Amino acid sequence: MSLAVQAAEPLGRVDLSIGLYRIDAEVAETPGRRAQGLMGRERLLPHEGMVFVFPELRAHCMWMRNTPLPLSVAFIDDSGRIINIAQMQPHSEDNHCAAQPARYALEMNQGWFAEKRVAPGAKLVGLERLPAPR
Numbered sequence: 825m826s827l828a829v830q831a832a833e834p835l836g837r838v839d840l841s842i843g844l845y846r847i848d849a850e851v852a853e854t855p856g857r858r859a860q861g862l863m864g865r866e867r868l869l870p871h872e873g874m875v876f877v878f879p880e881l882r883a884h885c886m887w888m889r890n891t892p893l894p895l896s897v898a899f900i901d902d903s904g905r906i907i908n909i910a911q912m913q914p915h916s917e918d919n920h921c922a923a924q925p926a927r928y929a930l931e932m933n934q935g936w937f938a939e940k941r942v943a944p945g946a947k948l949v950g951l952e953r954l955p956a957p958r
Contacts, residue, residue, distance in 0.1 A: 838875065840930070840950040842906075842942050846871060849930065853877040854958045862931060863890040873932040879957040885921040886929055888912045894934035899926040904948045909937050928954075 836851040848871055852858045858876050862868070878884055886897050892914050899907045899922035910920035911934055922929070928951065937943070 836955065838950060838953050840873075840875065840948055842940070842946050842948055845940050845942070847873050847930070847932070849873045849875040851875055851877065851954060853955050861886075861891065862893070862895065865891065865893060867893060868933050870933065870936070873930055873936075875954065876929040876931075877954050877957040878927055878929075881925045881927050883922045883924065884926050884929060885919040886910075886912065886931070887919055888914060888916045891915065895931045896934050896937050898930045898932075898937060898942075898948075899923070900928040900930060900948055900951075901925070902927045904928075904951050906942070906944050906946050906948065908944050909942075 838849050838851055840847040840849050852861060852874055862874055881902060884899065888895070894914055895912045896909055897912060897920055898909045901907055901924065907926055908923040912920050930948065
């Protein structure tokens with residue numbers, strides 16, 4: 825299946841949480857969906873985000889090409905712990921990378937993690953409901 829077709833398929837959603845905070849996350853588990861990410865998206869509701877599921881554990885990097893809204897990204901290890909959080913500016917091609925090998929990345933509206941006082945070491949719950957990466 826081509827990357828364009830994969831990206832055009834409806835995205836799955838999953839309920840995740842960090843502490844008391846619920847997250848309605850779109851799932852990007854295929855190469856096409858991971859490449860598309862939140863490109864072209866004008867807004868996210870306060871409790872919405874996108875979780876990226878990577879097939880390999882490594883120091884993944886994210887960028888904001890064609891993405892008009894400012895985002896924060898948390899890189900997450902196999903156990904669901906946040907490794908580090910980066911702030912990403914709209915339309916930037918700067919790389920924002922995991923400080924250690926990561927299995928997941930969670931993009932939220934910029935400032936969401938800081939507003940909720942979510943920091944590295946916090947645990948993301950619900951990852952077992954995610955589909956396997958492809």
